[in-house]
Amino acid sequence: MNTKQVQRRITTTTVALAVLGAALTAGFLASASSSRSAGTARDAIINHFQQAANRTVTVQQATGQRREFTIEVHKIHAEIAPGVKVEQWAFGFPGQPPTVPGPPLVVTQGDHVVIHFKNTHDQPHTLHLHGIDRLSQEMDGLNEVLPGQETTYEFVATEAGTFGYHCHFQTYLHADMGMYGAIIVEPKEASARVWKNEHAMILDEWDSRQNPGAAVHKSEPNYFLVNGKSFPLIPDITIPDGQTDLIRVADFGEEVHSLHMHGNSFLIIARNGFPLPQPVQEDTLLIAPGERVDILVKGRDGAFPFHDHIVKDVTNNGIYPGGIHVMLKGSPAVSAYGLPLTNTGDAHSHAMTDMQVDPNADVTASTTREVDEAYPDDSPAHSHVYDHLPKNSPIKVVNIKNFAFDQKELHVKVGTKVAWVNRDAVGHSVTGGTPGGNPKSRAFDSSNEAKGTPVMIGQGKDWTYTFTKKGTYLYYCLPHTNMTAKVIVD
Structure with missing residues (x-):
């Protein structure tokens, strides 16, 4: 190797090292900048949390209207699955049929909300306003309301979102008997409502064998419900092709559920009454007891299930299909080649073979x-x-x-x-x-x-x-x- 070649190699190596050094420096600076940005954002969130007001919001501070509701509780018998009727303790408005879930209480952010609770049942009850913050301690459903008595709960709807109400007396039994419902606080600003229509999916589990009069309450759910019904009694949700709707999903039962949407995805925009700074797009939603999740769904062609991926939760008393299975319907289905499908079959039977069926089983019980x-x-x-x-x-x-x-x-x-x-x-x-x-x-x-x-x-x-x-x-x-x-x- 001559002198010129040595000098050329030294020069090339020097340039390469310089480029590598510049790249490493740039990467380090970018990483440091990103870390500083993340740290700054994190610090800002923590600072906002620490500085935010956290005292009781008095009714004098309400900026909206006064919204009054009267709620009663009655014993009813309802069909939760085909042919399966159970005793329920249900909330209802006076003069209207009580239901499980109870009637939704719909208000607007800033409203002064007044709930008159009349205990028309034979058991003590309370109302707990689930997820409502900055309310007075006395309004948190602490004292039971005896049969024949009544009381009034008041609060200011400070935050928009999905909340709930349920009985907080012997909660394990009373909630299991159906004493729950949704509180929906609509955003004050019309611009925040980016959806056309709203739908609710309130999840629960039910033990058809439970005895409310038993000394010890034991629950082993064998039916899994959406809005008080198990498939195939659950109504479809229809969202026209291209239209964006809001589905409020609430788990008012005692088990975790994993909801999967076939053929589509959704955008999670809020959890438990708190809007997400950055919404997340998913096709599966894991929701724990007491949680509420607001999701945006854009309609499309065809009909697809939105159902639980926990296998037992899509059965009725151990028989598939049933349970938490909702059909999302849009415009008429289109084939893979873009042509209208003339025979789509029964959308409710999507991928539904009976899990209990064994084609090789000998079910002969006698010679007849x-x-x-x-x-x-x-x-x-x-x-x-x-x-x-x-x-x-x-x-x-x-x-x-x-x-x-x-x-x-x-x-x-x-x-x-x-x-x-x-x-x-x-x-x-x-x-x-x-x-x-x-x-x-x-x-x-x-x-x-x-x-x-x-x-x-x-x-x-x-x-x-x-x-x-x-x-x-x-x-x-x-x-x-x-x-x-x-x-x-x-």
Whole structure:
């Protein structure tokens, strides 16, 4: 290597080191600047928190209108899932049907809110204003209101957002019985309302076997609710294509829920009454008991589920589908090639195969009970062998469709075989007797519950039973007890 080559290499190395040094310096300075910016922002937030007023806001400081509500509490019986009726303790306005959740109390930021609470029930109760801050200690639902008595709660709605009210006397039992509702504080400035319509999803769990009169309250939820109902009783949420709506999600139960939105995403703009400085876009929302989350959803074509990803929470008494499952609907669905879909099926049956169904299970309970696997799972239901029986066939067919047995009263002779064919997208059973009976005393039961975990008749499957004795045989569907019918054997 000659002298010029050595000098050239030294020069190149020097330049490279200089460039690297400049880059490292720039990176260090940028990192330091970023750290300083983050530190400054963090310090500003902490400083704002420390400097913010935190004393009781008196009603004289209200800048809005005076909003008055009168709330009562009554014992009711309500259907939370198909055929499942339970006792509830429900809030309501005078002269209007009480409901679970209770009626929403809608006010505007700055309003003076007055709630007259009349205890028209036979138990002591209180009202706790969940999430409302800077209210007077005496208004926090500390003292119980005895049956026949009444009291008044007052506060100033200082912050916009989603809040709640619930009974705070023996909370574990009283909230479990349905004593909760939403307080919605709308923003004072119209410009802050960037959505068209609002929807509420109030989550809860329910134990259909709970006894409010028991000395010790034990809750093992077997139904999971949105606005007091379990799928398929939960109404759809419709958001037109391109329209932005607000969904207020509140967990007023006692379990964590993980809500996933199929085919779309949402923007989280507030948590627990506090707007997020930087909204976050997600497709799954984890929400804990007592939390409230406000999300923006932009409508699109098609219909997609917004449901819980905790598996047991999308069942009714252990039978899938059910539970926390809401359908979001927009404009008519479009195919992957941009063409209108002429047959989208039932949006409610989206990806819903029955988790309890085992196509290989032997559910034969005696020589008179049979399971027919007439065609594979992917064959169309209309090709079933029972669709084309002659009129004088010794086999009688009962179709199960639209959550009903299509023959409410079937007359047959001794020795007749009856086939029940499930045309629904969800599992059903053919269970002898009436709801609540002893599984071991049933004349027949396709689910074989007496042997353990019940097994449902899946979509397109059938179950047969041969009647060998005269009599009237009542039967129903185990997970959907409103489905009832009878067979009369002559």
